[in-house]
Amino acid sequence: MPNTKLQARMITIKKYAAIDIGSNAMRLLISNIVEQQDKETQFNKSALIRVPIRLGQDAFTVGEISDENIDRMIDAMKAFKLLMKVYKVEKYKACATSAMREAYNGKEVAEIIKAKAEIDIEIIDGKNEAAIIASSDLHSFLKTDQTYLYVDVGGGSSEFSLFNNGKMVASKSFKNGTVRLLNNMVNEVVWEEIEKWIRTHTAEFENVTLIGSGGNINKLFKLSGKMQDKPLSFLYLNSQYQYLSSLTYEQRIAELGLNTDRADVIIPATRIYLNAMKWSGARHLYVPKIGLADGIVKAMYQGLI
Numbered sequence: 001m002p003n004t005k006l007q008a009r010m011i012t013i014k015k016y017a018a019i020d021i022g023s024n025a026m027r028l029l030i031s032n033i034v035e036q037q038d039k040e041t042q043f044n045k046s047a048l049i050r051v052p053i054r055l056g057q058d059a060f061t062v063g064e065i066s067d068e069n070i071d072r073m074i075d076a077m078k079a080f081k082l083l084m085k086v087y088k089v090e091k092y093k094a095c096a097t098s099a100m101r102e103a104y105n106g107k108e109v110a111e112i113i114k115a116k117a118e119i120d121i122e123i124i125d126g127k128n129e130a131a132i133i134a135s136s137d138l139h140s141f142l143k144t145d146q147t148y149l150y151v152d153v154g155g156g157s158s159e160f161s162l163f164n165n166g167k168m169v170a171s172k173s174f175k176n177g178t179v180r181l182l183n184n185m186v187n188e189v190v191w192e193e194i195e196k197w198i199r200t201h202t203a204e205f206e207n208v209t210l211i212g213s214g215g216n217i218n219k220l221f222k223l224s225g226k227m228q229d230k231p232l233s234f235l236y237l238n239s240q241y242q243y244l245s246s247l248t249y250e251q252r253i254a255e256l257g258l259n260t261d262r263a264d265v266i267i268p269a270t271r272i273y274l275n276a277m278k279w280s281g282a283r284h285l286y287v288p289k290i291g292l293a294d295g296i297v298k299a300m301y302q303g304l305i
Contacts, residue, residue, distance in 0.1 A: 011036045015046070017084050018296035019094035021121065023056030023155025023179050024265060025215070028080045029293035030087050033301055043297060046087060051076045052261035055099035056155040056179030064105045070112060077117035093296050093305060094121045097129055098156025098177065126173025130159040132295040132305065133213065134168060141288045142166050147205040149198065151276045153214040153269045155179035160276070162201050170201045178216065181268035198279040210277055210285040216269035219262060221287040231284035234277050241270045
């Protein structure tokens with residue numbers, strides 16, 4: 001019999017990590033980047049660790065991050081550093097959003113963490129945040145013949161980006177996040193500005209589809225039990241909003257299994273998505289698994305950051 005040689009395709013695996021320091025929680029995403037000849041590079045989640053340090057509660061109410069939360073951040077960052085060492089991460093980036101941006105001691109906290117945990121933190125603005133997220137899997141999701149309103153709801157701010165023919169045509173960040181809403185720190189003027197922005201920029205497009213990102217919409221999607229490529233309808237989202245609002249905070253934890261730091265913010269988050277659908281005329285909302293941490297990994301790999 002002739003000798004047959006089985007030639008295995010050569011693959012290269014790189015390990016990158018992203019740290020997302022948000023207003024509601026901090027996340028460490030460790031990704032395996034699989035490079036294979038003549039094939040598209042794969043980005044596979046190896047681990048995701050979420051730490052519920054609500055920095056926004058400090059930043060938006062008293063204007064500074066408290067000593068207690070600075071200590072918690074240092075401990076979390078030391079743990080992240082050790083985990084990255086164990087996973088043999090070769091490259092990482094840490095980005096902080098609106099809470100660190102707005103706390104008057106945000107830069108000082110970043111310097112303390114660099115000294116104590118040896119992690120560099122870059123404090124980014126809303127425009128950068130939207131651009132980094134857009135460099136994630138978002139583009140592979142967009143169909144060129146359709147119009148999408150991408151909505152990322154965080155604890156401190158919400159980012160809105162309009163895509164048409166596969167390209168971003170408008171983007172805006174508003175100080176209308178879930179932690180702010182919980183603390184009654186968003187007045188009607190902000191809602192009116194968002195409505196005006198959405199209506200103005202979507203007016204010329206006949207059919208707009210919403211794309212949602214953020215921990216709350218991911219949780220709502222998971223609760224729906226839908227397949228990943230299926231959208232949530234406006235009617236479904238509205239009924240969920242009414243249902244969640246009818247439950248007490250304790251019931252949302254006990255009956256729905258929500259985390260303690262998710263059970264309160266999920267309601268204001270749903271309200272933002274519902275309003276975005278109403279003002280844009282969107283009937284459906286897709287929830288691809290994308291976010292700031294995914295975007296950081298992709299942007300690092302592409303040499304953008």
